[in-house]
Amino acid sequence: MRVVNAAETAPTGYAEAVTATGLKVRAGRRMAVDGLDLALGTGVHGLLGPNGAGKTTLIRALATVLRPAEGSLDLLGLPATGNPREVRRKLGYLPQDFGFYPRFTVREFVTYLAWLKEMSKVDIPAAVQRAIEKVGLADRADDRMKTLSGGMLRRAGIAQAIVNSPELVLLDEPTVGLDPAQRVEFRGLLRELGEHSCVVVSTHLVEDVAAACTDVVLIASGRLVWQGTPAALAAAGGADDVGDSPTERGYSALLAAHTDRRGADW
Numbered sequence: 001m002r003v004v005n006a007a008e009t010a011p012t013g014y015a016e017a018v019t020a021t022g023l024k025v026r027a028g029r030r031m032a033v034d035g036l037d038l039a040l041g042t043g044v045h046g047l048l049g050p051n052g053a054g055k056t057t058l059i060r061a062l063a064t065v066l067r068p069a070e071g072s073l074d075l076l077g078l079p080a081t082g083n084p085r086e087v088r089r090k091l092g093y094l095p096q097d098f099g100f101y102p103r104f105t106v107r108e109f110v111t112y113l114a115w116l117k118e119m120s121k122v123d124i125p126a127a128v129q130r131a132i133e134k135v136g137l138a139d140r141a142d143d144r145m146k147t148l149s150g151g152m153l154r155r156a157g158i159a160q161a162i163v164n165s166p167e168l169v170l171l172d173e174p175t176v177g178l179d180p181a182q183r184v185e186f187r188g189l190l191r192e193l194g195e196h197s198c199v200v201v202s203t204h205l206v207e208d209v210a211a212a213c214t215d216v217v218l219i220a221s222g223r224l225v226w227q228g229t230p231a232a233l234a235a236a237g238g239a240d241d242v243g244d245s246p247t248e249r250g251y252s253a254l255l256a257a258h259t260d261r262r263g264a265d266w
């Protein structure tokens with residue numbers, strides 16, 4: 001019998017896990033998210049966009065690392081401008097580059113993050129074991145982080161992100177460094193997480209989106225360009241659009257239409 005965790009049965013008390021209206025977020029001096037409207041519920045949301053579109057900045061705002069400069073952002077029913085502690089306990093975040101003590105074992109690393117998320121002490125050992133097993137690192141659990149390969153490190157990063165059974169999971173380029181077999185396994189994990197949580201995955205790999213996401217969010221210049229299913233994304237492209245697959249051609253077609261529209265406005 002599968003053990004049901006608290007996040008799966010707890011009443012949520014909010015309509016959407018993420019609601020942004022006219023959201024603006026600064027990255028350095030630049031307004032990298034610049035008037036974004038977005039609603040995300042349970043499921044796996046693939047965040048796509050060209051380099052510099054504002055994906056990382058948006059994820060950092062959803063992780064409460066960056067505060068909105070303007071507009072409104074509600075996370076799990078709470079305003080992002082309030083005390084972030086309650087939201088942080090319920091979210092999992094894998095940054096593009098994450099720090100760790102190289103002498104920590106995988107188990108110590110995930111345990112430390114569980115402790116930072118203020119998980120109850122008695123729940124931590126089992127939750128850590130579960131998270132490590134989910135990412136396929138059980139046989140390396142007591143090895144030091146500095147001995148892991150790039151792909152294994154990323155899996156340890158994913159383990160710390162999911163250790164608290166988060167209601168909101170934020171993964172910035174999680175498949176970088178994973179080999180093709182690990183990417184396929186990771187897509188399975190994404191689908192599993194998306195059954196009960198709101199999962200936001202930023203990626204450059206359009207095929208990851210087609211295979212694992214229930215929803216695609218396309219952003220450019222800090223704004224929402226398009227949102228829909230992977231099937232609708234694939235259907236948006238034609239034979240003349242750039243790309244090796246229907247999904248890539250759909251992505252190119254929607255971005256090109258957006259650029260043309262912006263050109264016409266100026």
Ligand SMILES: Nc1ncnc2c1ncn2[C@@H]1O[C@H](COP(=O)(O)OP(=O)(O)OP(=O)(O)O)[C@@H](O)[C@H]1O
Pocket residue numbers: 027028029030031032049050051052053054055056057058
């Ligand atoms: N600390 C910073 N100082 C100044 N500008 C920044 C800073 N961080 C990001 N930017 C700029 O903000 C814009 C959005 O950056 P962001 O990293 O959010 O985009 P992205 O969509 O994640 O890009 P990529 O796909 O290349 O990772 C870019 O033009 C970037 O150069």
